[in-house]
Amino acid sequence: MFSTKINIKVLFSIVIISSVIGLIFNTFSSERIPLIREKEEILFTNITDLNPDSTSTEIRALDTKTVKELFDLEKAVFIDARDKWEFGEGHISGALNVAEYKYDEDKSKLENIAKDRLIIIYCGGDDCDLSKRVYKKMQSDGFKNIFVYLDGFSIWQENNFPIQKVEE
Numbered sequence: 001m002f003s004t005k006i007n008i009k010v011l012f013s014i015v016i017i018s019s020v021i022g023l024i025f026n027t028f029s030s031e032r033i034p035l036i037r038e039k040e041e042i043l044f045t046n047i048t049d050l051n052p053d054s055t056s057t058e059i060r061a062l063d064t065k066t067v068k069e070l071f072d073l074e075k076a077v078f079i080d081a082r083d084k085w086e087f088g089e090g091h092i093s094g095a096l097n098v099a100e101y102k103y104d105e106d107k108s109k110l111e112n113i114a115k116d117r118l119i120i121i122y123c124g125g126d127d128c129d130l131s132k133r134v135y136k137k138m139q140s141d142g143f144k145n146i147f148v149y150l151d152g153f154s155i156w157q158e159n160n161f162p163i164q165k166v167e168e
Contacts, residue, residue: 025127045147059135061148064155067120071161076118079110081130088166092122092156095164098131103137109111115142125152 022147024135026032045066062070070076071092078095080087087097098106100123113119119138123130138146149156157163 008081042148042150059132059148060118060146061150064149064151064159065147067122067151067156068159068161070118070120076120077113079119079121079131079134081121081123081134083126083140085120086124090157090165091153093162093164095122098134100133100137103134107137107141110138110143113143114142119143119146121146122147122149122152122156125153125154128152 001052022098026035041058045060045062067076071078078092080091080095080097081100082091082097083099085100086095087095087099093096095108098109121134122129123136131150135146135148153163
């Protein structure tokens with residue numbers, strides 16, 4: 001019984017010390033993770049309000065119906081913000097994979113796309129923030145006509161809309 005108390009104390013000490021070290025590291029890291037998730041302003045847009053010169057600081061989003069219309073009209077470039085494995089398992093037909101976690105490496109795929117071209121960024125669905133982070137990075141890189149498809153690939157697939165898989 002005595003050894004169990006010591007092990008619990010040691011375990012508790014290790015957890016506390018690890019947590020403190022992690023918090024200190026996070027505080028000074030250049031890619032720090034916020035301890036409290038910030039609520040982002042989302043502005044839903046319809047197909048008649050696709051203004052490429054928008055200076056809005058809000059994230060502009062489109063619903064499934066609008067995204068499907070734009071897909072059918074071939075009016076937009078689709079960007080999948082998920083990692084290459086998820087992309088390989090299935091993505092919106094014709095989409096480019098610009099993974100959020102390696103945006104700096106993947107952004108070369110965007111070089112031939114005009115800054116005012118209509119771009120729709122998506123990821124797994126409403127609880128996925130990858131598309132919002134890629135949106136902000138692309139906005140910083142000068143892209144002006146970008147939108148997030150919040151329902152994402154899961155709803156696209158549920159509706160049996162066109163998808164592709166990467167052949168190995």
